[in-house]
Amino acid sequence: MTLAQATRGQRIEVVAIPDPAVRAQAIRFGISAGERVECAEKLPAGPVIIAKGRQEIAVGRRLAESIEVRPA
Amino acid sequence: MHCHNCLSHINIPAGAKKIVLVGNPNVGKSVFFNAFTGMYVDVSNFPGTTVDISHGRYGGDVILDTPGIYGISSFNDEERVARDVVLAADLVVNVVDAVHLERDLFLTLQLVDTGLPVIVALNMMDEAKTRGIAVDADLLEHLLGVPVVPTVAVKGQGLDDLKARLPEARPGIVPPELQKELREMMRTVAASPEALLVLEGDEEVAGRHGLSAGGRREDFYQERRRRVNDIVGHVVREVTDGAGFAARLGRWMLRPLTGVPIFALILYAMYYIIGVLVAQDIVGFTEETLMQGLYEPAVRGFVGRFASEESVIGTILVGEFGLLTMTVTYILGLLLPLVVGFYLVLSVMEDSGYLPRLATLVDRLMNAIGLNGRAVIPMILGFGCVTMATITTRILGSQRERTIATAVLGLAIPCSAQLGVIAGMLAGLGPEYIAIYTGVIVLILGLVGKVLHSVLPGESTDLLIDLPPLRLPRGENVLKKTVTKSYAFLREAAPLFMLGALLITVLQVTGLLEVIQDGLAPLTNGLLKLPRETATVFIMGMIRRDFGAAGLEDMALGPAETLVSLTVITLFVPCIAALIVILKERGLKEGALIWLGSWLAAFAVGGIVAHILI
Numbered sequence A: 001m002t003l004a005q006a007t008r009g010q011r012i013e014v015v016a017i018p019d020p021a022v023r024a025q026a027i028r029f030g031i032s033a034g035e036r037v038e039c040a041e042k043l044p045a046g047p048v049i050i051a052k053g054r055q056e057i058a059v060g061r062r063l064a065e066s067i068e069v070r071p072a
Numbered sequence B: 001m002h003c004h005n006c007l008s009h010i011n012i013p014a015g016a017k018k019i020v021l022v023g024n025p026n027v028g029k030s031v032f033f034n035a036f037t038g039m040y041v042d043v044s045n046f047p048g049t050t051v052d053i054s055h056g057r058y059g060g061d062v063i064l065d066t067p068g069i070y071g072i073s074s075f076n077d078e079e080r081v082a083r084d085v086v087l088a089a090d091l092v093v094n095v096v097d098a099v100h101l102e103r104d105l106f107l108t109l110q111l112v113d114t115g116l117p118v119i120v121a122l123n124m125m126d127e128a129k130t131r132g133i134a135v136d137a138d139l140l141e142h143l144l145g146v147p148v149v150p151t152v153a154v155k156g157q158g159l160d161d162l163k164a165r166l167p168e169a170r171p172g173i174v175p176p177e178l179q180k181e182l183r184e185m186m187r188t189v190a191a192s193p194e195a196l197l198v199l200e201g202d203e204e205v206a207g208r209h210g211l212s213a214g215g216r217r218e219d220f221y222q223e224r225r226r227r228v229n230d231i232v233g234h235v236v237r238e239v240t241d242g243a244g245f246a247a248r249l250g251r252w253m254l255r256p257l258t259g260v261p262i263f264a265l266i267l268y269a270m271y272y273i274i275g276v277l278v279a280q281d282i283v284g285f286t287e288e289t290l291m292q293g294l295y296e297p298a299v300r301g302f303v304g305r306f307a308s309e310e311s312v313i314g315t316i317l318v319g320e321f322g323l324l325t326m327t328v329t330y331i332l333g334l335l336l337p338l339v340v341g342f343y344l345v346l347s348v349m350e351d352s353g354y355l356p357r358l359a360t361l362v363d364r365l366m367n368a369i370g371l372n373g374r375a376v377i378p379m380i381l382g383f384g385c386v387t388m389a390t391i392t393t394r395i396l397g398s399q400r401e402r403t404i405a406t407a408v409l410g411l412a413i414p415c416s417a418q419l420g421v422i423a424g425m426l427a428g429l430g431p432e433y434i435a436i437y438t439g440v441i442v443l444i445l446g447l448v449g450k451v452l453h454s455v456l457p458g459e460s461t462d463l464l465i466d467l468p469p470l471r472l473p474r475g476e477n478v479l480k481k482t483v484t485k486s487y488a489f490l491r492e493a494a495p496l497f498m499l500g501a502l503l504i505t506v507l508q509v510t511g512l513l514e515v516i517q518d519g520l521a522p523l524t525n526g527l528l529k530l531p532r533e534t535a536t537v538f539i540m541g542m543i544r545r546d547f548g549a550a551g552l553e554d555m556a557l558g559p560a561e562t563l564v565s566l567t568v569i570t571l572f573v574p575c576i577a578a579l580i581v582i583l584k585e586r587g588l589k590e591g592a593l594i595w596l597g598s599w600l601a602a603f604a605v606g607g608i609v610a611h612i613l614i
């Protein structure tokens, strides 16, 4: 499934981030393949907010659709 | 901007060390810079406040503030700027946020890996405490191999300690495998920081050494991430989960159901404070009672002793557009109170951490005009000053987004002084006029964005933004910022206003003003259905739009005429200072297009509104 399909409050594990530039940036944020995060919030047709510890990151919907995750 | 020589314009005395403040966005670097140098650079609660290098003296050394970055490489302009400053550094002060060590230590380890002398300021210890996070600074120091000083920058805690320990800054612990690779690379690339960047696949730095970048960036990053997680596992202990009211409020700001009303409320509060309280009550006093009632008669009387008011010199000084009368009244009596009011409100917003949440809330809307939510930050700053905001477009991810944002800023975003006048005039007309005005401007903004989005090649980047915790704005910072920005406004606006007033008076004395007014009559009178005299306002508006808007305030116009003229002056050309920055940031072609496009848009839209309403 993709990050865009996660539901609010769901715990997920990041499987793959295809775009290399985004992937590198995400590693710096602390989110790389294998990392467990929470889908903290989902705006209707808008960004998905993922939380890892106290870190909250908003991810645009189109980008979220390209990020592969699985329930954790 | 390729900033190979960013440092070249900074005068660094011989023997002075270059101390560079480096850290993730929004961790307090600029607070440290201000504390070290006694200067004031902008401090706000959103990632990307600093987009340029600031420099100041600290003892015999030079201290540099850099834009916040998540790592040193060449992902965007800010990183390139910061990277080159780091490469030239003698000593790095790495500011980290104790609440977000998982994120921040990534950069720390990268800095340590460069082999430069590093000292870490473990900042935001107060926030860590209230959120129930305990960080073992001694252990962190031991694991990194560089000094770690706990601080609360905004309260000045730990600053003396940091200053005292600066000389202890030293190269930290680099893993043996990496050391080996670095030694290899340093045979071709002498400097260790550059060697690291080449290894990590930084194309620009590799290019400078005639090398091609290796494709192993991710291996290095993954390995570093592993080290970070390991260190964090050892030094951070969560005592309680301290997510309180601020965290909940932060969520409400994001959800459309609550976020939209919150935004509406904030806009209304802004409108009320600026459009009603300041524009009517305060300005009523400063402009009419103080300036026109007391100051102007006094200065007229004084000048009258030397020259008659009808003489050329008298007209220039105290005539209708006099340098000592109208100009001073506009600047001090009308615009200054508005600008101060605006910056107060903006500073509170900037300091609270609301802007990144607003960016998330409006992301979907911004997508429609080829931007992502991040662009809301330059837009909101544009309501303060379009000149500053144009520079802030550097936080956007692609050139195409920067072009769109700059065009929208130059065209449709009125700056504080202008918006203050506009809000004041609209407030007197009633809600339906406010609605029409806002509707027209938003429509044009959308149209321009949409058109650019469809004609510009390439793709826009997606939103990926860090949401900082909400904070109660600090009075001191809000005040300092307001004063600094208002002063900057005075300094920028005053000479241009003088110039404008002088120009108009010369045109008036020579009779050219009437010729121009007659010449422009088909436009003003025919197209816009406004009195011929409004031509004067547009000439003023070419110098600065707020000058033009101020001129409108003095004219006797009916409600519909007021609306038309306000629409035109809003869409009119960006002020001279903004134009210069646009040219510098976006180049001659784009700058010229934006300027000419503003003429077209202003008169075309004004004409349409006029023909419907009047």
Ligand SMILES: Nc1nc2c(ncn2[C@@H]2O[C@H](COP(=O)(O)OP(=O)(O)OP(=O)(O)O)[C@@H](O)[C@H]2O)c(=O)[nH]1
Pocket (backbone or CB within 6 Å): B023, B024, B025, B026, B027, B028, B029, B030, B031, B032, B042, B043, B044, B045, B046, B047, B048, B049, B050, B051, B066, B067, B068, B069, B123, B124, B125, B126, B127, B151, B152, B153, B154, B155, B351, B471, B474, B477
């Ligand atoms: N509670 C708390 N807030 C702090 C501390 N240090 C800085 N801040 C706040 O953190 C925010 C960011 O501070 P800045 O100095 O603008 O951060 P910066 O690192 O220069 O940010 P950029 O220029 O965007 O990279 C502001 O709202 C500061 O008031 C601290 O020790 N404790």
Ligand SMILES: [Mg+2]
Pocket (backbone or CB within 6 Å): B029, B030, B031, B042, B043, B049, B050, B065, B066, B067, B068
């Ligand atoms: Mg800063």
